[in-house]
Amino acid sequence: MTSLDTRLRDLRTRRKALVPYFIGGLTEDWTTYVSASILAGADVIEVGVPFSDPMMDGPVIQAGALRALGNAATLESICHELSAASFEVPIVVMTYYNVLHHFGLERSAELLAQSGVAGVIVPDLAIEELTPWRDVATAADVSSVLMVAPSSPDERVRRIGELSQGFVYAAARMAVTGQAADVGDASRVVGAVRAACDTPAYVGIGITTAEHAREAATIGDGVIVGSALVQRILDGASAQELEGAISTFRRALDQASSEA
Amino acid sequence: MSAVMGPPDAGGHFGTFGGRFVPEALMPACLELDAAFRDAWGDPDFVAEYHRTLREFGGRPTPVTYLGRLSERLGISVYAKREDLAHTGSHKINNVVGQALLTRRMGKTRVIAETGAGQHGVATATAAARLGLACTVYMGEVDTVRQALNVFRMELLGATVVPVTSGSRTLKDAVNEALREWVTCVADTHYCIGSVMGPHPFPWMVREFQSVIGVEAANQLREFGVTTPDFVVACVGGGSNAAGVFAGFADSSAQLIGVEAAGGSAVGLGMPGVLHGMRSLLLQDDHGQIEEAYSISAGLDYPGIGPEHAHLADLGRARYVAVGDDVVIEALQVLSQLEGIIPALETAHAVAWLLRAAGDEIPARSTVLLNLSGRGDKDVAQVRSILRGES
CATH class of the missing domain: 3.40.50.1100 (Rossmann fold)
Known part of the structure; x- marks a missing residue:
């Protein structure tokens, strides 16, 4: 068990996990948005480390990543800021494999661990190529959070379930990150994860409204909200305004818990 | 078969290079394509049809x-x-004929492709027209301007050309956009990649067709x-x-x-x-x-x-x-x-x-x-x- 495994299994006994996504370095004061979201009830923070060619991201996060790169955000600068902020909730970094590959796998794992990062999502790293990274990350107590897609056959879901640490990222639809009209295939994907393993399943990809979040939380153990929040920040929302948005998502999740 | 340029290992590695670095959503399609290509390339009927098409059409x-x-x-x-x-x-026609025939064999009805100058896009649109496949080509917005005539060629051939406005708006961004699109339509669509690149089996398969x-x-x-x-x-x-x-x-x-x-x-x-x-x-x-x-x-x-x-x-x-x-x-x-x-x-x-x-x-x-x-x-x-x- 990794530390993230332990913390998220404990969290599951208490409430549905709300996981907002922020892009590291999007604005100079991006960590204040993180602090505000924690005040508003975020349980885990996903931090995007920008990459020039984000294959799994739609237009909103692409635009945010480009802006962050323009602000000279790097793996090191973002880790430095995370380290300084020392957030009390678990931090899970989302980045593409080349960023880690270029910095060095062991060096990346050490830097992330020292910065208080509990887990990493690498969307272009499927289980076939996972081992070198997962081994060095696990040694540093940095979890590898893996995705299950609607297209994943049961046998793959079983193997992903065995390897994913902390939680399983249940992709609600066959799409890249973005905003959508419903929760898609969340029910079927989470069902497949539940049948395969006991790891908490968090629903993401296309979760846009509080109603989506409530519905997704009745299905899974947590909800990841990315593009819908990044769009607000790109549109100039203040940390206080974001705190309000997160509170709305929080209430939706708590409502789902009380319905369950 | 060549000893130096033989098949890659089972995971698609040529030495330390190659492999499959794609989102989980696309992995089943990469595995399906690997199996389909191995099966087709070992089938004398498929190989004969590939060579016949290149001879009579290409x-x-x-x-x-x-x-x-x-x-x-x-x-x-x-x-x-x-x-x-x-x-x-x-030479682009050699690859697209192979991939278009394989698309049909897999029961898929549509191809998508990236293109830079437009040569691969035109070739893909050509093979798609010949085999009755729908075709969408992703092309960086900058390149659609530089190569406007090739955009028109693709449209004449019945393809849809989508200008890509992300990143540097050139070839690498067209590849990103084609991959993103493929995630949404992988059930009925084949990504007809234009060179010996991408996740396994593409680098090997395209080399074989070339x-x-x-x-x-x-x-x-x-x-x-x-x-x-x-x-x-x-x-x-x-x-x-x-x-x-x-x-x-x-x-x-x-x-x-x-x-x-x-x-x-x-x-x-x-x-x-x-x-x-x-x-x-x-x-x-x-x-x-x-x-x-x-x-x-x-x-x-x-x-x-x-x-x-x-x-x-x-x-x-x-x-x-x-x-x-x-x-x-x-x-x-x-x-x-x-x-x-x-x-x-x-x-x-x-x-x-x-x-x-x-x-x-x-x-x-x-x-x-x-x-x-x-x-x-x-x-x-x-x-x-x-x-x-x-x-």
Whole structure:
């Protein structure tokens, strides 16, 4: 068990996990948005480390990543800021494999661990190529959070379930990150994860409204909200305004818990 | 089967390069494609249909031409494999015919493709029309302007062209967008990738479909009394024409030379990295961000190279050299005026290296096979404006 495994299994006994996504370095004061979201009830923070060619991201996060790169955000600068902020909730970094590959796998794992990062999502790293990274990350107590897609056959879901640490990222639809009209295939994907393993399943990809979040939380153990929040920040929302948005998502999740 | 350019390992690795670095959503499709390609390529009926289509529709076999006046000028013997005479004007047709037939065999009804200059997009639209497949081509917005006529060609062929506005709005972004789109439609759509790049099985499969170039050329050279050329020379962007011609000579004593654009020299300037589903050599900055390639020819404007080329470079079996934009136009003029062949700007890079290396790196009286990968019709407007000093 990794530390993230332990913390998220404990969290599951208490409430549905709300996981907002922020892009590291999007604005100079991006960590204040993180602090505000924690005040508003975020349980885990996903931090995007920008990459020039984000294959799994739609237009909103692409635009945010480009802006962050323009602000000279790097793996090191973002880790430095995370380290300084020392957030009390678990931090899970989302980045593409080349960023880690270029910095060095062991060096990346050490830097992330020292910065208080509990887990990493690498969307272009499927289980076939996972081992070198997962081994060095696990040694540093940095979890590898893996995705299950609607297209994943049961046998793959079983193997992903065995390897994913902390939680399983249940992709609600066959799409890249973005905003959508419903929760898609969340029910079927989470069902497949539940049948395969006991790891908490968090629903993401296309979760846009509080109603989506409530519905997704009745299905899974947590909800990841990315593009819908990044769009607000790109549109100039203040940390206080974001705190309000997160509170709305929080209430939706708590409502789902009380319905369950 | 070639010993040096054999199949990759089960995970699609050529040495330390290649592999499959794609989102989980696309992994089942990559696995399905791997199985489907292995099955098809081992099926004599499929292979026969592939060769029949290339013969009846694609203009194969393309000839080998002895370039007498160029040879006399350079003091070496140059033979050209005439992929410029293939349907749609380049070697691209070999790959798209194979992938389009495979698409149909897998029961899929639509293809998507990326394109830079538009050659692969036109070829894909052509094969799709021939086989009755729907076709959407992703093309960087910058390239849709630079190559407006090719956009129109694709539309004439019934394809939809989607301008890509993300990132640098060129080829690498068109690949990103095609991959993103593929996630949403993978059940009925095949991604017809244009070079020996991307996740396994693409680099291997595209090389196999292109190896017809090298196999034909080796036989045709024997008719000229050439058992083994001293050099086999091809331009390299992603590297599909080079991989195709190298495949016919990898086990021989021929020196294999890949000619990159100086501004897109992944072997010369790149470092190992992961992009577009593969581990290969990539142009990148100090933080692993992918850098843009710059070349006079849109077809070589790619910041990476196919993983098998990275491996051949590692092994020392092939050597990769670079030529700058400045010598490419002159090479295009030399080949046009000495041999009556206007090459594509991509191909002109290989010609430029011959002009530079003959009598030096290429000893006098050497025998050289030049892969004449494409014709220059698409480039004449650009060349005219350069020669008139307009750009």
